[in-house]
Amino acid sequence: MKISFHGAARQVTGSCHLVEAAGRRILVDCGMFQGSHELHEENAGDFGFDPATIDMLLLTHAHLDHCGRIPLLVKRGFSGEIIATSATRDLARLVMMDSAHLHEEEARRHHRHGRHGGGHEALYDTVDAMDAVELFGRTAEYGKPLELCPGIRARFHEAGHILGSASILLELTEHDQHRRLLFSGDLGPPNRALLNDADPPRDVDVVVMETTYGDRDHRSFDASVAEFHEALRDAHRRGGNVIIPTFALERAQELLWVLREGMASGALPRGVDIYLDSPMAISATRIFGRHPEALRPELAAMIRKGNDPFRLPGLHFTREAQDSMKLNRIRSGAVIMAGSGMCTGGRVRHHLRRELGRPETSVIFVGYAAEGTLARIIIDGARRVKLFGEEIRVKARIHTINGFSAHADRDDLLRWHALLGRPSETVLVHGEAKAMDAFAEALTPARVTRPEMGETLEL
Known part of the structure; x- marks a missing residue:
């Protein structure tokens, strides 16, 4: 029995882990590497194994850095x-089809500009994504065992990160050896607005664990909501627009709920126009409505009674590109939620090009920004940024509110780990070096491993 690491090893993105046991090869996640230039060459490179030899793939959740290379x-x-x-x-x-479309568009853009020598072909296309969708087989339910093959059983456990997210326990038997191997996936903080808390299994032998925020704690959710409301009120007083770079899965829906509750309580004015300017986020919001079983009981009850928790006064869904462009005419009073959350692509870059130079504008970041991304550059205090070949001075008021993060913080991760029953080995992945090192120290005296890309560990 062994496990090898082909993504998110000593880095944040590209989650991909290969388990070999009982004569089978099982992949856990197959995600995209993400960063400042979309890392095309790294994503297009060799997986480190032959895809044709993989028997099955278990997917922890639907974020691009966990499912984006499946096609x-x-x-x-x-x-x-x-x-x-x-x-x-x-x-x-939804994510894979959207990603395929973006790869096709990027390839066409390179060809239009005569960059044939760069070899920038689409990583995959919509047909590849459709082929991947066809391979989805059995549906996992939280806590219920799935017999994958003789000697390998899987259980999916609530991870509290995004809708449907799971930690995956593999119960492995080979000859006289038995191992309980747990993949945390991405973990969410407790007491989220929409989701149930993470619920890990106990008595784990080896855990492969994310460390995105392993070196820091978030503000409380309630304090973050109060800060968010104040940032919106401040922008309203100053007569500017608000731009919120928004992750389409979870963050957009959570913010809609927070805006709805803020208006209902009087913390926010009801006359504000809110634009969800992301076709993917709009579609994801519809998917949330189909899965009350994955939401907190109070929201599930609302949906089952026909009360949409993501509708609120003044909300506009901006699906078409021409409608997005019309937002350029709005000079004040609008809250524009647009993808992508790290500003690496999507419609938010167009809004930032127009709004960053306006001192009356507020830009509110409410999620993780990886090193090298435009979001991180702005958050770190850059006075000038480049967008579409144009240098833009940053005059807008910048807010960073990390209590909305879909990732567990340091204390949350430690509490989650403590529930596992003293694993004999903890393998840290999915984190920057600083966060990973700090979390490893916090786990002392537990045995901790930080594998390199391509490294293999015997179980």
């Missing part, structure tokens, strides 16, 4: 079963 895996020969929760399956279909 490429299929394109290169994978034909096994993909297993995920029902909500993850629906969201992953």
